[in-house]
Amino acid sequence: MVCKVLKNYTGFDGRARRKEFWMYTLVNVIISIVLGIIGTILNFKLLSNIYSLAVFLPGIAVAIRRMHDVGKSG
16 A cells, blocks of 8 residues: 555545555554654664655645545645
8 A cells, every 4th residue: 555655656646545545644654653763762863854755745645636535626
C-alpha cells in the first residue's frame, strides 16, 4: 500500500481508497517517531526533517486523491 503511494509520487489525479490513505498515514507516523528517537539519541535532528521533505509531495498527492474518492475537488 505504501509503495503504491510512493510510486505514484506526484499523481494528483485518480482516487485513493480509505485503506490506502490510512496505511500511508500510519506508516508515516511510525517512521517519523522512530527517526525522531534515533535522531535524538544520535543528536542528529536533521534526519527526521529530511524524511519529512521526502514524503511531503506524496502526502499531499494521496490526500488529494482521497478527497476525490469522497466526492470533493482537490
